[in-house]
Amino acid sequence: MADIEDERFDFVVVANRLPVDRITTHDGSPSWKTSPGGLVTALEPVMRANDGAWIGWTGTADDDQDAFETGGLHLVPVRLSASEIELYYEGFSNDTIWPLYHDVIAQPTYSRRFWEAYVEVNRKFAEAAAAIAADAGTVWVQDYQLQLVPRMLRELRPDLVIGFFNHIPFPAYGLFSQLPWRREIVEGLLGADLIGFQRRADAGNFLRAVRRLFHVPTGHGRVELPAAGEGRWPNSMSDQPRTVVARHFPISIDARSYVELVERQDVRDRAAQIRHDLGNPSTIMLGVDRLDYTKGIRHRFAAYAELLAEGKLDVDDTVLVQIASPSRERVETYKALRDEIELTVGRVNGEYGTIAHSAINYLHHGYPREEMVALFLAADVMLVTALRDGMNLVAKEYVATRADDDGVLVLSEFAGAADELKQALLVNPHDIEGLKRAMLTAVHMSRQERRTRMRALRHRVLTHDVERWSKDFLDALAQLRPTESAKAAAAAE
Structure with a gap:
């Protein structure tokens, strides 16, 4: 068999990270384990069916790992130096683009050094894809780290x-x-044939940016680019006019895998144990987030603390469990957020907790999927109060696990999932009084209303899963592939 470096692939995924994590086996030898996540689940069967390959960083600085296969997947690492990780990933991706694209909840840093590293690393990924893609192949680029x-x-x-x-x-x-580099970002994205977004509003924002910057037509989600040298569009990519489609394709989860976990007796037993360990309260509220300023954890705690102060909730029969998995801990903004959250937890527990019951059970680490499903099963109310979120898959994960058609989802209207999960209690997390009302409504909602809402939510999540998302996107992309007659006509011109 030829080395992977010598192979060409009809379908190539380009993402910041490879879909595997390096592990050490029992005998001390290094190995690879497939990362959990909806994107991997969605694309793995597509890659297998189309002889696909995945390009990405291994997660380790200065890693000279050659292309390799594991679990039947062809993986092509891109080497990133420690400096590139600091400037491209921690810098431009997560200290510039992330806060800017999340409504400037935190102030972005506009650094030329960050930008220059971003350009160079994006070029590395592009060259890697160009080297392994088969003639007339399909390449699917993922996410904000790779917009160029x-x-x-x-x-x-x-x-x-x-x-x-x-x-x-x-x-x-x-x-x-x-x-400062708004034109370059939009030009980078317009190199694609199809650009997908989580929400219709996101696609609309992008199309407005195209019109404002380049004054080209964008009717019905189609950007009509003139040929190189025509008009104000500096299109060095093609001597022919091009059409780029920008649409929303809301991403989802591998719903079946969550349903299967719910059916496991050990998971159900663990859910019962969690309730017991918490003192069998009447209501368990649950928040599950990365520790990120976009997730609205502070607003959630503020509303909960006020309800305790007003006597509308009591720690003897209500508890808030907050899972906050570590995130970008080398970035100063995130260090400050962690300190603030932990001080808040201490203050609320100090004021309202008892010997027997804490007001907030705060856990700053990640958990395996089985434990998360047990937590979802144990929780009566799921709090998803993001200030801005592309989608928020935790909301969908909670819904998928509720095979009993019970439980209440309190969902921020600023999360992408709100466009689909309209039977949730939708809230504006900036409105603390409104958030308090929604939390009380969730606690006191009748079983009949809970079931009616959850049945509708589960139908949406189970029928619009991650497999459907990837199929919808790739089907739309395939429709944009030039026909042989179109290619011949373009060549003749």
Whole structure:
């Protein structure tokens, strides 16, 4: 069999990370384990069916790992130095783009050094994809870390069909225009044939940015790009006019895997044990988030503390469990957030807790999926109060686990999931009084109403799963592939 470096693949996924984590086996030898996550679940069968490959970083600085296969997947690492990780990933991706695209909840850093590293790393990924994609192959680029790859790749390989999916929001032009490199980002994305967003509003924001910056037509989600040198569009990618489609494709979860876990007796027993360990309260409220300023954890705690202070909730029969998994702990903004959250937990527990009951059970680490499902089963109320979120898959995970058609989802209207999960209690997390009302409504909701709402929510999540998401996107991308007659006509011109 030829080395992977010598192979060409009809379907290539390009993402910041490879879908595997390096582990050490029992005998001390290194190995790889498939990462948990909906994206891997969605794309693995597509890759297998289409002889696909996945390009990404291993997660370790200065890793010279060669291309390899594991679990039947072809994986092609991109080497990133410690400096590139600091400037491209921690810097431009997560200290510039992330806060800017999340409505400037935290102030973005506009650093030329960050930008220069972002350009260079995006070029690395584009060159890796150009080297392994088969003639007229399909390349699907993922997320905000790689927004320049589509254009770079098109310039290297104009024969390819290129898709891009943005997993986070795309901001309104009034915010996006702050970015000194706004034109370069939009040009980068327009190298794709199809650009996918989580929400219709995100696609609309992107199309407005295209109109404002380049004055090209964008009717019905289609960007009509003139040929190189025509108009104000600096299209060096093609001598022919091009059409780029920008649409929303709301991502989802591998719902079946959650249903299967719910059916396991050990998971159900663990859920019962969690309730017992918490003192069998009447109501368990649950928050599950990365520790990130976009997730609205502070607003959630503020509303809960006020309800305790007003005597509308009591720690003897209500508890809030907050799972806050570590996130970007080398970034100063996140260090400060952790300190603030932990001080708040201590204050609320000090004021309202008792010897027998804490007001907030706060846990700053991640858990395996089985434990998360047990927590979902144990919880009566799920609190998803993001200030801005591309989708928020935790909301969908909670719904998928509720095979008893019970439980209440309190969901921020600023999370992408709110567009689909309309039977949740939708809230504006900035409105603390409104958030308090929703929490009380959830606690006191009748069983009949809980079941009616949850049945509708589960139907949506189970029928619109991650497999359907990937199929919808790739089907739409395939429709944009030039026909042989179109190719011949373009060549004749």
